[in-house]
Amino acid sequence: MRIRSMTTRLAIPLVVVGLIAAGCGSGNDSSPTGEAALGTTNDINPRDVSELRDGGNLRLAVGALPQNWNGLHTDGNDAEVSSVLRPTMPRAFTTNAAAELSVNTDYFTDISLTSTEPQQVTYTINPKAVWSDGSPITWEDISSQARALSGNDKSYLIAMTNGFDRVDRVERGVDDRQAIITFKQHYAEWRGQFAGNSFLFPKSVTSSPDAFNKSLVDGPGPSAGPFIVQSVDRGQGRMVLERNPRWWGNTPKLDTITFSVLDSAARLPALQNNEIDAVGLADINEMQTARSTPGIAIRRAPGNQWSHLTFNGAPGSILAEQGVRVAISKAIDRQGIANAIQNGMVQDPKPLNNHVYVAGQKGYQDNSLGFDPTAAARELDALGWKLNDDVREKDGRKLEIRDVMYNADTWISIAQIIQQNLAQIGVKLIIEPKPGAGFFAENITPGNFDVGQWSWVGDPFPLASLPQVFGLYPDDVQGNYGRIGSPELNALIEQTASELDPAKAIELANQVDRKVFEEGHSLPLMQSPGNVAVRDNLANFGAAGLASLDYTKIGFVK
Known part of the structure; x- marks a missing residue:
């Protein structure tokens, strides 16, 4: 799936697929040397969680508050909306630095292509997975999203069909925690239907055109990640995520993630003034300014x-x-x-x-x-x-x-x-x-x-x-x-x-x-050249290269 971004900066954080780019590095090193090979670069200051302090607030910038919190809607198909949703919503696969896919076991215990004639994919949902309102994630959520994105009802203002126009039916498997998708036409990118830049939403969001188009305009609905949205302050232009009390996976190191609305020109000064913790670098002047700022490291990895x-x-x-x-x-x-x-x-x-x-x-x-x-x-x-x-x-x-x-x-x-x-x-x-x-x-x-x-x-x-x-x-x-x-x-x-x-x-x-x-x-x-200025004590975050970020492991070094 492709999502939009207003700026030429690196949208933080995002999964990437490749780029001619500067060599991997950090700290106050000189201009880029060498070209990073696709699938080998990952510059996030990797640290074991034992080295990180409990708590802390990761502060990031966005250009505007979401027009629609539904990332499947045409008004929500935005890189910055996606960056807010990533810590809060389910995705089927994660990627490593080589872009190799792994089932995201927080949400699914197995995802398999079980037939090619007809093409059939079976999703087995983690029995612990629940939405933030306490309701379980079930095959009905998958089925409802498939119907909404099928393109059959033009009242759904979808950003893309994501292959669901090729789906014949979604059925209950062995129990409510298993969905079987049967295709009427082959679909090459079946692994991406609930992965990459596409999230699984609860059936309450996708069950009708009115819910799909309008229910998440003013704010988010039920989510299912290590973080949930704590508050949205439109007057201050600020969104705060906090730990999800119903989260069943590893406990996040951070207490909160704060997104503040900042004009593009204000972001690097905000980093210098210790008001935010990371910013993509748009040009050589910004890189030189960031490099000369105490406590800031330049992370580099290919960007998409x-x-x-x-x-x-x-x-x-x-x-x-x-x-x-x-x-x-x-x-x-x-x-x-x-x-x-x-x-x-x-x-x-x-x-x-x-x-x-x-x-x-x-x-x-x-x-x-x-x-x-x-x-x-x-x-x-x-x-x-x-x-x-x-x-x-x-x-x-x-x-x-x-x-x-x-x-x-x-x-x-x-x-x-x-x-x-x-x-x-x-x-x-x-x-x-x-x-x-x-x-x-x-x-x-x-x-x-x-x-x-x-x-x-x-x-x-x-x-x-x-x-x-x-x-x-x-x-x-x-x-x-x-x-x-x-x-x-x-x-x-x-x-x-x-x-x-x-x-x-x-x-x-x-x-x-x-x-x-x-x-x-x-x-x-x-x-994008893939250069990101990051606070030097921030770990497991920065220029992720081809890898998915693990939001439970992001934090500040002790």
């Missing part, structure tokens, strides 16, 4: 967050024509953007050249159309967009496009580079920064942009995101906020998602990626 542009191709949009979008894509110097933003953050900055896989991940290859402003100008001429002074026109309409992004220095710097690039071919880019509160709900989800900038954050199940982001389905936007696609692309996505042979699935996924470039759907820019 990447910045990109999404074009708005909805009918009536100025970019509705595929050829115009492709021409504009070719005029944007993504290597120049990478050089400007990531110089000093990684050894050899490069743009991201794939929509599905990140650099270093198995399956990654360059499927991009390349930087060719001469061709871009020629193609716009052929489409009837002729230069009139400095800006092209067609049928009395100027080729002026609104670029909407979160109001942060890095995003604005990227937009300014693009603005200069496009001016060279007679396209005027209007830069429109927006506040974090309501950024997606008011701008991106309704399509109130010509070009939108934000970051995607992936998980170890990239094929699950193909229909979510690149499929075009009537009245079902999911994550395709630019409303761009084609029947041919839909068919290729369907073929890929149905392929159970991993090698064949990778080949098909790269065909999808090339087609996405050719549609002018969106344009990947850069992956």
Whole structure:
């Protein structure tokens, strides 16, 4: 599953799938050296829990309070919402530094693919697992979520189907603690249906469209993690998690986790002033500032967050024509953007050249159309967009496009580079920064942009995101906020998602990626360099690499 982030910072904490990145290190060492190999890097100051003091408050920053606490809802499909939910909600699998999957035994004693014809998966729930209201986690929670995400009822405003559109039925197994999912079509990413960036929610949230869409708008519902939400203070912009008194697993070392709403520019100063304990570093200036701050360590590991542009191709949009979008894509110097933003953050900055896989991940290859402003100008001429002074026109309409992004220095710097690039071919880019509160709900989800900038954050199940982001389905936007696609692309996505042979699935996924470039759907820019400034006495937290964080083991050294 793919979730959104407003910033180019590393969203903390998140499972990652790969990145060209700085070498692993900590403390006040010099600029990045070497490139971390995917699946080998994990920089979290690992300590045995015996070395940690009991109690303490982990203080983190977010850009805004959740628009919706339902992470399955289109308004809750956000990296920062996910970061709050991770310590509180069930997931089926965990990953180690090599991205190898293990059943999350806090919630499930076994998860098995028990048949391929038809495909069938059996989930056996830990008999100790309960929701925070005391009710047991049962097969009915799984069944209810499967129905909600099936796509059959368009009243459910889902972020993605996550393969549940391929499910024929969910049945009770040997008892209420076992669910048997039978598929009507093969689904390649079946392990990710309740894992990665997708959580299991109680049936009270998924049982009806009204509950799904509205019940978690004002605050969270029942949860089932080592922490629960203690309070949400909208006036102060603060959320506090506390230990879950019904938690059946290992007792957390921390007493609380506090998330405070901070503007992007305020986060590093807050770290310096001992107001928060960790922050992702957006540029070399921030890295140098963090490195010179006493008591701060720089943790480094490959990250899977990447910045990109999404074009708005909805009918009536100025970019509705595929050829115009492709021409504009070719005029944007993504290597120049990478050089400007990531110089000093990684050894050899490069743009991201794939929509599905990140650099270093198995399956990654360059499927991009390349930087060719001469061709871009020629193609716009052929489409009837002729230069009139400095800006092209067609049928009395100027080729002026609104670029909407979160109001942060890095995003604005990227937009300014693009603005200069496009001016060279007679396209005027209007830069429109927006506040974090309501950024997606008011701008991106309704399509109130010509070009939108934000970051995607992936998980170890990239094929699950193909229909979510690149499929075009009537009245079902999911994550395709630019409303761009084609029947041919839909068919290729369907073929890929149905392929159970991993090698064949990778080949098909790269065909999808090339087609996405050719549609002018969106344009990947850069992956996160994966540099995080962390308080040096904080253990088992930081740049997690490919590994899941264990929230019961995070704490402060004695």
